Amino acid sequence: MSYHANEKGYYGEFGGAFIPEMLYPNCEELRQNYLKIMAEPSFTEEFHQLLKDYVGRPTPLYFAERLSEKYQTKIYLKREDLCHTGAHKVNNTIGQILMAKKLGKNRIIAETGAGQHGVATATVCALMGIECVVYMGEIDIARQAPNVARMKMLGAEVRAAKSGSRTLKDATNEAIRDWINNPVDTHYIIGSVVGPHPYPDMVARFQSVISEEIKWQLKEKEGRENPDYVVACVGGGSNAAGAYFHYLDEPKVGIIAVEAAGKGIDTGESAATSALGKVGIIHGSKTLLMQTQDGQITEPYSISAGLDYPGVGPMHAHLFRSGRGEFISITDDEAMTAGLEVSQLEGIIPAIETSHAFAIFDYKKFEKEDVVVINLSGRGDKDLQTYIDYFKL
Amino acid sequence: MNRIQEKLNEDKKLLSIYFTAGYPEINDTVSIIESLEEAGVDMIEVGLPFSDPLADGPTIQESSTAALHNGMHTELLFEQLRDIRKTVNIPLIVMGYFNPMLQYGVEAFCKKCHEIGIDGIIMPDLPLDVFQEEYEAIYKKYGLINVFLITPQTSEERIREIDEVSDGFIYMVSSASTTGAKSGFGDEQKAYFDRIASLNLKNPQIVGFGISNSNTFQAATEKAKGAIIGSAFIKYLTQNGTENIQSFVENILD
Numbered sequence: 245m246s247y248h249a250n251e252k253g254y255y256g257e258f259g260g261a262f263i264p265e266m267l268y269p270n271c272e273e274l275r276q277n278y279l280k281i282m283a284e285p286s287f288t289e290e291f292h293q294l295l296k297d298y299v300g301r302p303t304p305l306y307f308a309e310r311l312s313e314k315y316q317t318k319i320y321l322k323r324e325d326l327c328h329t330g331a332h333k334v335n336n337t338i339g340q341i342l343m344a345k346k347l348g349k350n351r352i353i354a355e356t357g358a359g360q361h362g363v364a365t366a367t368v369c370a371l372m373g374i375e376c377v378v379y380m381g382e383i384d385i386a387r388q389a390p391n392v393a394r395m396k397m398l399g400a401e402v403r404a405a406k407s408g409s410r411t412l413k414d415a416t417n418e419a420i421r422d423w424i425n426n427p428v429d430t431h432y433i434i435g436s437v438v439g440p441h442p443y444p445d446m447v448a449r450f451q452s453v454i455s456e457e458i459k460w461q462l463k464e465k466e467g468r469e470n471p472d473y474v475v476a477c478v479g480g481g482s483n484a485a486g487a488y489f490h491y492l493d494e495p496k497v498g499i500i501a502v503e504a505a506g507k508g509i510d511t512g513e514s515a516a517t518s519a520l521g522k523v524g525i526i527h528g529s530k531t532l533l534m535q536t537q538d539g540q541i542t543e544p545y546s547i548s549a550g551l552d553y554p555g556v557g558p559m560h561a562h563l564f565r566s567g568r569g570e571f572i573s574i575t576d577d578e579a580m581t582a583g584l585e586v587s588q589l590e591g592i593i594p595a596i597e598t599s600h601a602f603a604i605f606d607y608k609k610f611e612k613e614d615v616v617v618i619n620l621s622g623r624g625d626k627d628l629q630t631y632i633d634y635f636k637l
Numbered sequence: 638m639n640r641i642q643e644k645l646n647e648d649k650k651l652l653s654i655y656f657t658a659g660y661p662e663i664n665d666t667v668s669i670i671e672s673l674e675e676a677g678v679d680m681i682e683v684g685l686p687f688s689d690p691l692a693d694g695p696t697i698q699e700s701s702t703a704a705l706h707n708g709m710h711t712e713l714l715f716e717q718l719r720d721i722r723k724t725v726n727i728p729l730i731v732m733g734y735f736n737p738m739l740q741y742g743v744e745a746f747c748k749k750c751h752e753i754g755i756d757g758i759i760m761p762d763l764p765l766d767v768f769q770e771e772y773e774a775i776y777k778k779y780g781l782i783n784v785f786l787i788t789p790q791t792s793e794e795r796i797r798e799i800d801e802v803s804d805g806f807i808y809m810v811s812s813a814s815t816t817g818a819k820s821g822f823g824d825e826q827k828a829y830f831d832r833i834a835s836l837n838l839k840n841p842q843i844v845g846f847g848i849s850n851s852n853t854f855q856a857a858t859e860k861a862k863g864a865i866i867g868s869a870f871i872k873y874l875t876q877n878g879t880e881n882i883q884s885f886v887e888n889i890l891d
Contacts, residue, residue, distance in 0.1 A: 264692040264761035265786035407698050420691050427813045525736040538710040539740030540688040
C-alpha cells in the first residue's frame, strides 16, 4: 500500500478533481504535462540550481541540544526558516514558475492568507519577469500589512477578495474564478497541497526536497536515513507533505501532524480539521473539511493565519483516516508558549504556524534514543506583532 | 418521457431562467417559479445556494450569501417545493454545487427530487468520470437527467464523450468566464456557436452565461435550442422584487 497519490490523484478515498468544466482544460493540460516536465533534465537542472543559489538550499538539519536536553530525546530541526523569503513556500513557487514557463504561460495568479505564499510567488515572478496577481482576503490585507507591502515592492498586484468571509478560503475562490476567466495564458500557483489533481501531488513533489535532504543529512549525523518521527504543522499541509514525502511508505517512521486547535476544539473557534471535519469537497478536492450539516463550508479560526484553512490536503486526510499519521491539535496559547520556549532555548524565533509543532511534548512522549525531526517551516519575523501583543513585549 | 425531453421536442427556441432559492426572501421560491411559468418561460433552474460558488460571479455569489443568511438549506428547499407539481408543469432543474448534495446523501437527494417532480440536476463540479462511476445509475433509477457543461475550451473529443453520456441537453457556456462576467457576444462566440452546431450532436444545446436581454437571447439561440438567463434575472429581482417578473420575461421574448 502506498500513501502517495495514484494516477487519478487519489489518496485512498481523498483527492480527485471536482471542478467545473470551465477549469477542466486548465487542469487537464497540467495533469498531462506535470510529470513529464518534472522529469526533463533541463527542468530539474534549473530547479535545483535555483534551489541552491537563490533559495539557499540545502537548509541545515540542526541538532537542537538544549531542546533535546529538556525533553529527553534527540530533536533535530529542519531549517526551512532559512530559505529565501523565510519559509518553505518558495520551494513550490520556484518549481511552479518553471512549470508555467514550460507550459508557455505569461501571467501568474496566486492566493494567499498570511501573505507568505503571496510573497514567495511575487518573488519568483520578479525573478522571471512575469506578471503576477495575488488574491488576498480583505481582512487579511488589513492584518498583514508588511507582507502586502513586500508583494507590492516585488511588483505584484494585490487584489482584495471581498466575497464571503474575506479570508484565505475566499482568496482561493477568487483566484479560481480568475483562472476560469483567463484559461489560456494564466498559470495558477496554488500554495499548498490542496486543490484539484494534480496540484496536491505536484506541490508535494516540489516540497519533497525537504525530506530528500533530511535523509542524507541524518545519515551523516546519525548513521541512518530514517528518524523515528517526523513532525510538522498542518494547515493545508505543504511543509508537512514535503517533510513526510520520502517517509510515507517507510512504516517505521512515525508521522506526526500538528493542527491548530485555535481557542480549543470545542469552542467553535478552531482549525483542527481532523477533529472537526467531515468528508466533503473544497476547492476541487475531496477531503476532510469543516462544514455545516448542510455542506456549507465554515470559517476556521487560528491565531496563525497559515493554519487558518477549513480543509486539509487529501494526502493528510488519508494519513489521518488510515491511521498512518498521528494527529495532535494545539491551542493558540500552547503554540505561543512553545514559540517563546524555542526562541529562548535555541535562539530561533519560529513562525507561529511552526510553533504549534513545538508544543506536542505535553501530548507525546518520546524515548531518550528516539530521533525526532521537526520541520521548522518558517521564521517568526512576520509574526512579531502578534508575539508582541500576546506577550506584551 | 421526462418533461425536459418533451420540452426539447417542441418546435421553438427555449428560454430557461435561473434563480437562487431563498432570494430575495426566504419564501419566494414557489411564487417565483409560478410567475416565471405564467410569463412564458420554458424551463427553470432552481439554484441551491452554496457558501463557495466557484463558477459564479458577484451577482450570483451575493444572492447565494443572502439566501443562506435568510436560512435556506437543502431540506427547506425540498419542503418548499413539495407541492410544486400541483401548480407548475414546466421542467424544473436543481442547480448547485456538489458538496451540499453529497452531505444530504446523493441517493436521498435524487429520491427527494423524484418525489417532488424535479426533472434534472446540474452540478457543475461533479466531474464526468465520477458521475459515470458512482452516480449515473442512481440518477437513472430516479428518472433524473444530468446536465453537463461545455465551454469554448472543451475539446471535440470531450464534447462527444459528454454528448454520449447526456440524455437531455448540453449546457453550453458561451465564453471562458464565471457567471455574469461578460455581456454580449463577439466574433469569437459566434465562431464557437457555429463550430458546436456543425458537430451535429445528438443532444440539443442550451447556451448560458452572457445572456441578459432580447438581443443576446436572439444571438444565442440562432443555432442553439435555447438559452439560460441567470445573473440578469437576479439583478432584476434585486432591483424590482418579485412583483413584476412578467415584464422581465416579456422584454427578453420581445
